Amino acid sequence: MNGRGFLIYNGGEKMKQKxxxxxxxxxxxxxxxxxxxxxxxxxxxxxxxRINLWKGExxxxxxxxxxxxxxxxxLELDDGTLIAECTAITEYIDAxxxxxxxxxxxxxxxxVIHMMNKRAELELLDPVSVYFHHATPGLGPEVELYQxxxxxxxQRDKALHGMHYFDTVLRERPYVAGDSxxxxxxxxxxxxxxxxxxxxxxxxxxEALRAWYKRMQQRPSVKKLLEIRSKSS
Amino acid sequence: MNGRGFLIYNGGEKMKQKxxxxxxxxxxxxxxxxxxxxxxxxxxxxxxxRINLWKGExxxxxxxxxxxxxxxxxLELDDGTLIAECTAITEYIDAxxxxxxxxxxxxxxxxVIHMMNKRAELELLDPVSVYFHHATPGLGPEVELYQxxxxxxxQRDKALHGMHYFDTVLRERPYVAGDSxxxxxxxxxxxxxxxxxxxxxxxxxxEALRAWYKRMQQRPSVKKLLEIRSKSS
Numbered sequence: 001m002n003g004r005g006f007l008i009y010n011g012g013e014k015m016k017q018k019x020x021x022x023x024x025x026x027x028x029x030x031x032x033x034x035x036x037x038x039x040x041x042x043x044x045x046x047x048x049x050r051i052n053l054w055k056g057e058x059x060x061x062x063x064x065x066x067x068x069x070x071x072x073x074x075l076e077l078d079d080g081t082l083i084a085e086c087t088a089i090t091e092y093i094d095a096x097x098x099x100x101x102x103x104x105x106x107x108x109x110x111x112v113i114h115m116m117n118k119r120a121e122l123e124l125l126d127p128v129s130v131y132f133h134h135a136t137p138g139l140g141p142e143v144e145l146y147q148x149x150x151x152x153x154x155q156r157d158k159a160l161h162g163m164h165y166f167d168t169v170l171r172e173r174p175y176v177a178g179d180s181x182x183x184x185x186x187x188x189x190x191x192x193x194x195x196x197x198x199x200x201x202x203x204x205x206x207e208a209l210r211a212w213y214k215r216m217q218q219r220p221s222v223k224k225l226l227e228i229r230s231k232s233s
Numbered sequence: 234m235n236g237r238g239f240l241i242y243n244g245g246e247k248m249k250q251k252x253x254x255x256x257x258x259x260x261x262x263x264x265x266x267x268x269x270x271x272x273x274x275x276x277x278x279x280x281x282x283r284i285n286l287w288k289g290e291x292x293x294x295x296x297x298x299x300x301x302x303x304x305x306x307x308l309e310l311d312d313g314t315l316i317a318e319c320t321a322i323t324e325y326i327d328a329x330x331x332x333x334x335x336x337x338x339x340x341x342x343x344x345v346i347h348m349m350n351k352r353a354e355l356e357l358l359d360p361v362s363v364y365f366h367h368a369t370p371g372l373g374p375e376v377e378l379y380q381x382x383x384x385x386x387x388q389r390d391k392a393l394h395g396m397h398y399f400d401t402v403l404r405e406r407p408y409v410a411g412d413s414x415x416x417x418x419x420x421x422x423x424x425x426x427x428x429x430x431x432x433x434x435x436x437x438x439x440e441a442l443r444a445w446y447k448r449m450q451q452r453p454s455v456k457k458l459l460e461i462r463s464k465s466s
Contacts, residue, residue: 107325123301
Protein backbone atom coordinates (compact mmCIF):
# COMPACT_ATOMS: atom_id res chain seq x y z
CA MET A 1 0.00 0.00 0.00
CA ASN A 2 1.24 3.53 -0.66
CA GLY A 3 1.53 6.07 2.14
CA ARG A 4 -2.14 7.16 1.96
CA GLY A 5 -3.91 6.82 5.21
CA PHE A 6 -6.36 8.27 7.64
CA LEU A 7 -6.38 8.67 11.40
CA ILE A 8 -9.32 6.70 12.72
CA TYR A 9 -11.20 6.79 15.98
CA ASN A 10 -11.51 3.14 16.94
CA GLY A 11 -13.18 2.69 20.30
CA GLY A 12 -11.21 5.44 21.96
CA GLU A 13 -7.82 5.48 20.31
CA LYS A 14 -6.63 7.16 17.15
CA MET A 15 -5.01 4.74 14.69
CA LYS A 16 -3.47 5.27 11.27
CA GLN A 17 -5.65 3.33 8.80
CA LYS A 18 -4.69 2.72 5.18
CA UNK A 19 -7.43 1.81 2.76
CA UNK A 20 -7.47 0.26 -0.71
CA UNK A 21 -10.69 0.10 -2.71
CA UNK A 22 -11.00 -2.28 -5.62
CA UNK A 23 -13.60 -0.84 -7.98
CA UNK A 24 -14.25 0.69 -11.34
CA UNK A 25 -14.47 4.50 -11.44
CA UNK A 26 -17.57 4.70 -13.67
CA UNK A 27 -19.54 2.00 -11.87
CA UNK A 28 -22.85 2.87 -10.20
CA UNK A 29 -22.19 0.71 -7.13
CA UNK A 30 -18.65 2.09 -6.69
CA UNK A 31 -20.25 5.54 -6.90
CA UNK A 32 -22.05 4.78 -3.62
CA UNK A 33 -18.79 4.38 -1.73
CA UNK A 34 -16.95 7.13 -3.57
CA UNK A 35 -19.72 9.62 -2.72
CA UNK A 36 -19.71 8.43 0.91
CA UNK A 37 -15.92 8.85 1.10
CA UNK A 38 -16.19 12.36 -0.37
CA UNK A 39 -18.94 13.28 2.12
CA UNK A 40 -16.59 12.17 4.94
CA UNK A 41 -13.56 13.95 3.38
CA UNK A 42 -11.76 10.61 3.13
CA UNK A 43 -11.48 10.30 -0.65
CA UNK A 44 -7.82 11.32 -0.62
CA UNK A 45 -7.04 8.68 2.00
CA UNK A 46 -7.87 5.83 -0.32
CA UNK A 47 -5.82 4.10 -2.96
CA UNK A 48 -8.11 2.93 -5.78
CA UNK A 49 -7.27 -0.22 -7.71
CA ARG A 50 -9.20 -0.62 -10.95
CA ILE A 51 -11.06 -3.87 -11.68
CA ASN A 52 -12.05 -4.24 -15.34
CA LEU A 53 -15.61 -5.51 -15.35
CA TRP A 54 -15.70 -5.64 -19.17
CA LYS A 55 -12.91 -8.22 -19.02
CA GLY A 56 -14.71 -10.08 -16.25
CA GLU A 57 -11.91 -9.52 -13.73
CA UNK A 58 -14.51 -9.48 -10.95
CA UNK A 59 -15.42 -13.09 -11.76
CA UNK A 60 -11.84 -14.42 -11.70
CA UNK A 61 -10.63 -16.61 -8.79
CA UNK A 62 -8.22 -14.03 -7.42
CA UNK A 63 -11.02 -11.47 -7.11
CA UNK A 64 -13.61 -13.99 -5.89
CA UNK A 65 -11.13 -14.73 -3.09
CA UNK A 66 -11.59 -11.07 -2.05
CA UNK A 67 -15.37 -11.10 -2.46
CA UNK A 68 -17.35 -14.36 -2.76
CA UNK A 69 -20.16 -12.50 -4.51
CA UNK A 70 -17.81 -11.20 -7.23
CA UNK A 71 -18.96 -7.59 -7.09
CA UNK A 72 -17.26 -4.21 -6.68
CA UNK A 73 -16.44 -2.22 -4.64
CA UNK A 74 -14.33 -4.05 -2.06
CA LEU A 75 -12.46 -2.26 0.71
CA GLU A 76 -9.16 -3.69 1.97
CA LEU A 77 -7.70 -2.50 5.26
CA ASP A 78 -4.01 -2.54 6.15
CA ASP A 79 -4.49 -5.65 8.32
CA GLY A 80 -5.87 -7.41 5.23
CA THR A 81 -9.52 -7.32 6.32
CA LEU A 82 -11.79 -7.23 3.27
CA ILE A 83 -15.16 -5.53 3.45
CA ALA A 84 -17.51 -5.90 0.47
CA GLU A 85 -21.09 -4.56 0.00
CA CYS A 86 -21.70 -0.82 -0.19
CA THR A 87 -23.89 -0.60 2.92
CA ALA A 88 -21.22 -2.40 4.95
CA ILE A 89 -18.38 -0.23 3.62
CA THR A 90 -20.46 2.90 4.28
CA GLU A 91 -21.21 1.75 7.85
CA TYR A 92 -17.46 1.25 8.34
CA ILE A 93 -16.27 4.60 6.98
CA ASP A 94 -19.14 6.49 8.62
CA ALA A 95 -18.07 5.21 12.03
CA UNK A 96 -14.35 5.79 11.49
CA UNK A 97 -14.32 9.34 12.82
CA UNK A 98 -16.71 8.55 15.65
CA UNK A 99 -19.43 10.84 14.29
CA UNK A 100 -21.73 9.04 11.86
CA UNK A 101 -23.34 11.44 9.40
CA UNK A 102 -24.63 9.03 6.76
CA UNK A 103 -26.04 6.06 8.70
CA UNK A 104 -27.83 7.72 11.61
CA UNK A 105 -27.07 8.37 15.27
CA UNK A 106 -30.33 7.69 17.13
CA UNK A 107 -32.22 4.35 16.92
CA UNK A 108 -34.93 6.03 14.82
CA UNK A 109 -32.44 7.55 12.36
CA UNK A 110 -30.62 4.22 11.97
CA UNK A 111 -33.86 2.36 11.39
CA VAL A 112 -35.33 4.78 8.83
CA ILE A 113 -32.04 5.31 6.95
CA HIS A 114 -31.40 1.57 6.67
CA MET A 115 -35.00 0.96 5.56
CA MET A 116 -34.87 3.60 2.82
CA ASN A 117 -31.39 2.50 1.78
CA LYS A 118 -32.56 -1.10 1.39
CA ARG A 119 -35.73 0.07 -0.37
CA ALA A 120 -33.58 2.08 -2.80
CA GLU A 121 -31.60 -1.11 -3.50
CA LEU A 122 -34.68 -3.33 -3.81
CA GLU A 123 -36.95 -1.00 -5.76
CA LEU A 124 -34.54 0.98 -7.97
CA LEU A 125 -30.80 0.27 -8.08
CA ASP A 126 -30.78 -3.54 -8.12
CA PRO A 127 -33.66 -3.83 -10.63
CA VAL A 128 -31.80 -1.47 -13.01
CA SER A 129 -28.71 -3.62 -12.57
CA VAL A 130 -30.62 -6.85 -13.31
CA TYR A 131 -32.18 -5.19 -16.39
CA PHE A 132 -28.67 -4.19 -17.56
CA HIS A 133 -27.22 -7.67 -17.04
CA HIS A 134 -30.18 -9.68 -18.35
CA ALA A 135 -32.09 -7.65 -20.93
CA THR A 136 -29.33 -5.55 -22.53
CA PRO A 137 -25.91 -6.63 -23.82
CA GLY A 138 -24.64 -5.79 -20.32
CA LEU A 139 -20.90 -6.44 -19.99
CA GLY A 140 -20.90 -8.43 -23.21
CA PRO A 141 -21.22 -12.15 -24.05
CA GLU A 142 -17.84 -13.08 -22.53
CA VAL A 143 -19.04 -11.94 -19.09
CA GLU A 144 -22.85 -12.32 -19.21
CA LEU A 145 -22.82 -16.11 -19.44
CA TYR A 146 -26.51 -16.43 -18.53
CA GLN A 147 -29.28 -13.98 -19.35
CA UNK A 148 -33.01 -14.20 -18.51
CA UNK A 149 -34.52 -11.48 -20.70
CA UNK A 150 -38.07 -11.85 -19.39
CA UNK A 151 -36.82 -11.40 -15.83
CA UNK A 152 -34.65 -8.47 -16.86
CA UNK A 153 -37.56 -6.64 -18.52
CA UNK A 154 -39.75 -7.11 -15.45
CA GLN A 155 -36.99 -5.57 -13.33
CA ARG A 156 -36.86 -2.56 -15.69
CA ASP A 157 -40.59 -2.01 -15.04
CA LYS A 158 -40.00 -2.44 -11.31
CA ALA A 159 -37.33 0.27 -11.41
CA LEU A 160 -39.67 2.68 -13.21
CA HIS A 161 -42.31 2.06 -10.51
CA GLY A 162 -39.56 2.68 -7.97
CA MET A 163 -38.85 6.08 -9.49
CA HIS A 164 -42.53 7.00 -9.00
CA TYR A 165 -42.32 5.79 -5.42
CA PHE A 166 -39.26 7.90 -4.60
CA ASP A 167 -40.95 10.83 -6.33
CA THR A 168 -43.84 10.58 -3.85
CA VAL A 169 -41.34 10.33 -0.97
CA LEU A 170 -39.45 13.41 -2.13
CA ARG A 171 -42.63 15.46 -2.50
CA GLU A 172 -42.86 15.34 1.29
CA ARG A 173 -39.30 15.70 2.50
CA PRO A 174 -36.02 17.18 1.34
CA TYR A 175 -34.04 13.93 1.52
CA VAL A 176 -34.83 10.25 0.98
CA ALA A 177 -34.77 9.34 4.68
CA GLY A 178 -35.97 12.62 6.12
CA ASP A 179 -34.54 16.07 6.87
CA SER A 180 -30.89 15.39 6.18
CA UNK A 181 -28.68 13.78 3.57
CA UNK A 182 -27.87 10.11 4.26
CA UNK A 183 -26.70 6.79 2.82
CA UNK A 184 -30.24 6.35 1.42
CA UNK A 185 -29.85 9.41 -0.83
CA UNK A 186 -26.56 8.01 -2.11
CA UNK A 187 -28.22 4.73 -3.10
CA UNK A 188 -31.01 6.51 -5.01
CA UNK A 189 -28.34 8.66 -6.74
CA UNK A 190 -26.55 5.45 -7.77
CA UNK A 191 -29.85 4.10 -9.07
CA UNK A 192 -30.33 7.14 -11.29
CA UNK A 193 -26.71 6.99 -12.47
CA UNK A 194 -27.29 3.39 -13.53
CA UNK A 195 -30.67 4.28 -15.08
CA UNK A 196 -28.92 6.86 -17.27
CA UNK A 197 -26.36 4.23 -18.34
CA UNK A 198 -29.14 1.96 -19.61
CA UNK A 199 -31.08 4.94 -20.99
CA UNK A 200 -33.97 4.54 -18.58
CA UNK A 201 -35.39 8.06 -18.37
CA UNK A 202 -36.80 9.45 -15.12
CA UNK A 203 -40.44 10.01 -16.14
CA UNK A 204 -41.35 13.68 -16.76
CA UNK A 205 -44.09 13.53 -14.15
CA UNK A 206 -41.58 12.61 -11.42
CA GLU A 207 -40.93 16.30 -10.79
CA ALA A 208 -39.88 15.97 -7.16
CA LEU A 209 -37.40 13.22 -7.95
CA ARG A 210 -35.96 15.25 -10.85
CA ALA A 211 -35.65 18.39 -8.70
CA TRP A 212 -34.05 16.42 -5.88
CA TYR A 213 -31.54 14.83 -8.31
CA LYS A 214 -30.61 18.30 -9.70
CA ARG A 215 -30.01 19.41 -6.13
CA MET A 216 -27.94 16.31 -5.36
CA GLN A 217 -25.78 16.90 -8.45
CA GLN A 218 -24.76 20.24 -6.93
CA ARG A 219 -23.30 18.55 -3.84
CA PRO A 220 -19.47 18.60 -4.06
CA SER A 221 -19.33 14.84 -3.36
CA VAL A 222 -21.66 14.04 -6.26
CA LYS A 223 -20.14 16.65 -8.59
CA LYS A 224 -16.71 15.13 -8.03
CA LEU A 225 -18.03 11.63 -8.69
CA LEU A 226 -19.76 12.67 -11.90
CA GLU A 227 -16.52 14.34 -13.08
CA ILE A 228 -14.54 11.15 -12.41
CA ARG A 229 -17.23 9.15 -14.21
CA SER A 230 -17.21 11.34 -17.31
CA LYS A 231 -13.37 11.18 -17.54
CA SER A 232 -13.29 7.40 -17.16
CA SER A 233 -16.32 6.21 -19.12
CA MET B 234 -51.92 -0.31 21.04
CA ASN B 235 -52.12 -2.28 24.28
CA GLY B 236 -50.05 -1.33 27.31
CA ARG B 237 -46.95 -3.23 26.15
CA GLY B 238 -43.90 -1.06 25.96
CA PHE B 239 -40.24 -0.71 26.56
CA LEU B 240 -38.09 2.00 28.12
CA ILE B 241 -35.70 3.18 25.44
CA TYR B 242 -32.46 5.10 25.58
CA ASN B 243 -32.85 7.72 22.87
CA GLY B 244 -29.88 10.06 22.74
CA GLY B 245 -29.67 10.44 26.49
CA GLU B 246 -33.24 10.25 27.76
CA LYS B 247 -35.32 7.25 28.68
CA MET B 248 -38.67 7.14 26.83
CA LYS B 249 -41.53 4.65 26.95
CA GLN B 250 -41.72 3.10 23.45
CA LYS B 251 -44.59 0.90 22.34
CA UNK B 252 -44.03 -1.38 19.37
CA UNK B 253 -46.34 -3.28 17.02
CA UNK B 254 -44.93 -5.75 14.52
CA UNK B 255 -46.98 -6.85 11.54
CA UNK B 256 -45.75 -10.29 10.53
CA UNK B 257 -46.54 -13.95 10.27
CA UNK B 258 -45.23 -16.14 13.12
CA UNK B 259 -43.92 -18.95 10.89
CA UNK B 260 -42.27 -16.72 8.32
CA UNK B 261 -38.50 -16.93 7.78
CA UNK B 262 -38.05 -13.16 7.42
CA UNK B 263 -40.17 -12.44 10.54
CA UNK B 264 -37.93 -14.96 12.31
CA UNK B 265 -35.01 -12.56 11.83
CA UNK B 266 -36.70 -9.84 13.87
CA UNK B 267 -38.27 -12.20 16.41
CA UNK B 268 -34.85 -13.74 17.14
CA UNK B 269 -33.29 -10.26 17.41
CA UNK B 270 -36.03 -9.15 19.82
CA UNK B 271 -35.50 -12.28 21.93
CA UNK B 272 -31.73 -11.70 21.99
CA UNK B 273 -32.40 -8.15 23.28
CA UNK B 274 -35.07 -9.38 25.79
CA UNK B 275 -37.66 -7.21 24.07
CA UNK B 276 -39.99 -9.89 22.75
CA UNK B 277 -42.53 -9.28 25.49
CA UNK B 278 -42.57 -5.57 24.70
CA UNK B 279 -44.06 -6.09 21.29
CA UNK B 280 -47.63 -6.58 20.16
CA UNK B 281 -47.71 -8.86 17.11
CA UNK B 282 -50.38 -8.42 14.46
CA ARG B 283 -50.71 -11.32 12.09
CA ILE B 284 -50.66 -10.74 8.30
CA ASN B 285 -51.97 -13.71 6.31
CA LEU B 286 -49.57 -14.16 3.42
CA TRP B 287 -51.56 -17.10 2.02
CA LYS B 288 -54.51 -14.72 1.55
CA GLY B 289 -52.20 -12.11 0.03
CA GLU B 290 -52.88 -9.57 2.78
CA UNK B 291 -49.34 -8.23 2.31
CA UNK B 292 -50.19 -7.19 -1.26
CA UNK B 293 -53.39 -5.32 -0.36
CA UNK B 294 -53.48 -1.48 -0.48
CA UNK B 295 -53.83 -1.03 3.26
CA UNK B 296 -50.66 -3.06 3.88
CA UNK B 297 -48.76 -1.57 0.93
CA UNK B 298 -49.45 1.81 2.58
CA UNK B 299 -47.39 0.49 5.52
CA UNK B 300 -44.63 -1.00 3.36
CA UNK B 301 -44.27 -0.09 -0.33
CA UNK B 302 -42.41 -3.34 -0.96
CA UNK B 303 -45.30 -5.44 0.43
CA UNK B 304 -43.19 -7.62 2.69
CA UNK B 305 -43.24 -8.61 6.37
CA UNK B 306 -42.18 -7.82 9.03
CA UNK B 307 -43.03 -4.16 9.55
CA LEU B 308 -42.45 -2.36 12.85
CA GLU B 309 -44.83 0.44 13.89
CA LEU B 310 -43.84 2.83 16.69
CA ASP B 311 -46.27 4.71 18.90
CA ASP B 312 -45.73 7.92 16.91
CA GLY B 313 -46.84 6.04 13.79
CA THR B 314 -43.37 5.67 12.27
CA LEU B 315 -43.18 2.53 10.15
CA ILE B 316 -39.90 0.67 9.75
CA ALA B 317 -39.75 -2.19 7.23
CA GLU B 318 -36.79 -4.41 6.23
CA CYS B 319 -35.24 -6.77 8.76
CA THR B 320 -31.80 -5.13 8.78
CA ALA B 321 -33.36 -1.73 9.45
CA ILE B 322 -35.62 -3.05 12.23
CA THR B 323 -32.65 -4.89 13.78
CA GLU B 324 -30.52 -1.71 13.63
CA TYR B 325 -33.36 0.13 15.41
CA ILE B 326 -33.96 -2.37 18.21
CA ASP B 327 -30.25 -3.02 18.69
CA ALA B 328 -29.66 0.68 19.37
CA UNK B 329 -32.68 1.12 21.65
CA UNK B 330 -30.88 0.25 24.85
CA UNK B 331 -27.74 2.14 23.88
CA UNK B 332 -25.61 -1.00 23.76
CA UNK B 333 -25.68 -2.66 20.36
CA UNK B 334 -24.97 -6.38 20.57
CA UNK B 335 -26.13 -7.56 17.13
CA UNK B 336 -24.91 -4.90 14.68
CA UNK B 337 -21.43 -4.07 15.99
CA UNK B 338 -19.85 -1.31 18.09
CA UNK B 339 -16.53 -0.52 16.41
CA UNK B 340 -16.21 0.51 12.75
CA UNK B 341 -14.68 -2.88 11.93
CA UNK B 342 -17.45 -4.84 13.65
CA UNK B 343 -20.14 -2.78 11.89
CA UNK B 344 -18.47 -3.26 8.52
CA VAL B 345 -17.95 -7.01 8.79
CA ILE B 346 -21.37 -7.73 10.35
CA HIS B 347 -23.20 -5.73 7.68
CA MET B 348 -21.16 -7.41 4.91
CA MET B 349 -21.88 -10.93 6.17
CA ASN B 350 -25.53 -10.05 6.82
CA LYS B 351 -25.94 -8.78 3.25
CA ARG B 352 -24.04 -11.79 1.91
CA ALA B 353 -26.38 -14.11 3.84
CA GLU B 354 -29.30 -12.30 2.17
CA LEU B 355 -27.75 -12.32 -1.31
CA GLU B 356 -26.29 -15.82 -1.33
CA LEU B 357 -28.73 -17.85 0.79
CA LEU B 358 -31.95 -16.37 2.20
CA ASP B 359 -33.18 -14.34 -0.79
CA PRO B 360 -32.34 -17.05 -3.36
CA VAL B 361 -34.33 -19.59 -1.29
CA SER B 362 -37.20 -17.12 -1.20
CA VAL B 363 -37.12 -16.57 -4.98
CA TYR B 364 -37.00 -20.35 -5.51
CA PHE B 365 -40.07 -20.71 -3.24
CA HIS B 366 -42.04 -17.96 -5.02
CA HIS B 367 -41.04 -18.84 -8.59
CA ALA B 368 -40.26 -22.55 -8.85
CA THR B 369 -42.63 -24.06 -6.28
CA PRO B 370 -46.35 -23.42 -5.71
CA GLY B 371 -45.22 -20.74 -3.23
CA LEU B 372 -48.18 -18.94 -1.64
CA GLY B 373 -50.52 -20.39 -4.23
CA PRO B 374 -51.88 -19.13 -7.60
CA GLU B 375 -54.02 -16.39 -6.04
CA VAL B 376 -50.90 -14.69 -4.67
CA GLU B 377 -48.09 -15.77 -7.00
CA LEU B 378 -49.42 -13.91 -10.05
CA TYR B 379 -46.13 -14.18 -11.98
CA GLN B 380 -43.62 -17.03 -11.80
CA UNK B 381 -40.33 -17.42 -13.68
CA UNK B 382 -39.43 -21.07 -13.07
CA UNK B 383 -36.06 -20.96 -14.82
CA UNK B 384 -35.00 -18.03 -12.66
CA UNK B 385 -36.34 -19.74 -9.54
CA UNK B 386 -34.36 -22.93 -10.19
CA UNK B 387 -31.15 -20.96 -10.74
CA GLN B 388 -31.71 -19.28 -7.38
CA ARG B 389 -32.12 -22.69 -5.73
CA ASP B 390 -28.67 -23.66 -7.07
CA LYS B 391 -27.28 -20.32 -5.88
CA ALA B 392 -28.59 -21.03 -2.37
CA LEU B 393 -26.95 -24.46 -2.32
CA HIS B 394 -23.64 -22.85 -3.35
CA GLY B 395 -24.27 -20.33 -0.56
CA MET B 396 -24.55 -23.14 1.98
CA HIS B 397 -21.12 -24.41 0.90
CA TYR B 398 -19.74 -20.89 1.21
CA PHE B 399 -21.05 -20.43 4.77
CA ASP B 400 -19.71 -23.90 5.59
CA THR B 401 -16.21 -22.72 4.66
CA VAL B 402 -16.71 -19.56 6.75
CA LEU B 403 -17.85 -21.54 9.78
CA ARG B 404 -14.89 -23.92 9.55
CA GLU B 405 -12.72 -20.97 10.56
CA ARG B 406 -14.78 -19.10 13.15
CA PRO B 407 -17.50 -19.77 15.68
CA TYR B 408 -19.98 -17.25 14.25
CA VAL B 409 -20.82 -15.95 10.78
CA ALA B 410 -19.17 -12.54 11.29
CA GLY B 411 -16.41 -13.56 13.69
CA ASP B 412 -16.06 -14.39 17.39
CA SER B 413 -19.51 -13.40 18.58
CA UNK B 414 -23.15 -13.89 17.64
CA UNK B 415 -24.57 -11.13 15.44
CA UNK B 416 -27.29 -10.08 13.00
CA UNK B 417 -25.41 -12.05 10.34
CA UNK B 418 -25.95 -15.34 12.20
CA UNK B 419 -29.65 -14.55 12.43
CA UNK B 420 -29.90 -14.08 8.67
CA UNK B 421 -28.18 -17.40 7.95
CA UNK B 422 -30.51 -19.07 10.50
CA UNK B 423 -33.48 -17.59 8.60
CA UNK B 424 -31.99 -18.92 5.36
CA UNK B 425 -31.85 -22.44 6.78
CA UNK B 426 -35.38 -22.15 8.20
CA UNK B 427 -36.61 -21.21 4.72
CA UNK B 428 -34.51 -23.96 3.13
CA UNK B 429 -36.24 -26.52 5.36
CA UNK B 430 -39.65 -25.13 4.32
CA UNK B 431 -38.84 -25.77 0.66
CA UNK B 432 -37.13 -29.06 1.50
CA UNK B 433 -33.69 -27.87 0.42
CA UNK B 434 -31.36 -30.05 2.49
CA UNK B 435 -28.10 -28.71 3.86
CA UNK B 436 -25.59 -30.95 2.04
CA UNK B 437 -24.08 -33.69 4.22
CA UNK B 438 -20.56 -32.44 3.49
CA UNK B 439 -21.38 -29.03 4.99
CA GLU B 440 -20.38 -30.31 8.43
CA ALA B 441 -19.37 -26.98 9.93
CA LEU B 442 -22.62 -25.33 8.82
CA ARG B 443 -24.64 -28.22 10.23
CA ALA B 444 -22.76 -28.15 13.56
CA TRP B 445 -23.14 -24.37 13.79
CA TYR B 446 -26.89 -24.64 13.09
CA LYS B 447 -27.28 -27.29 15.84
CA ARG B 448 -25.50 -24.91 18.21
CA MET B 449 -27.69 -21.99 17.12
CA GLN B 450 -30.84 -24.05 17.74
CA GLN B 451 -29.79 -24.33 21.39
CA ARG B 452 -29.81 -20.57 21.86
CA PRO B 453 -32.92 -19.55 23.85
CA SER B 454 -33.85 -16.95 21.22
CA VAL B 455 -33.82 -19.50 18.41
CA LYS B 456 -35.42 -22.25 20.50
CA LYS B 457 -38.29 -19.90 21.32
CA LEU B 458 -38.72 -18.96 17.68
CA LEU B 459 -38.75 -22.57 16.53
CA GLU B 460 -41.40 -23.38 19.18
CA ILE B 461 -43.59 -20.50 17.96
CA ARG B 462 -43.07 -21.68 14.38
CA SER B 463 -44.06 -25.28 15.09
CA LYS B 464 -47.21 -24.15 16.94
CA SER B 465 -48.29 -21.81 14.16
CA SER B 466 -47.33 -23.64 10.97
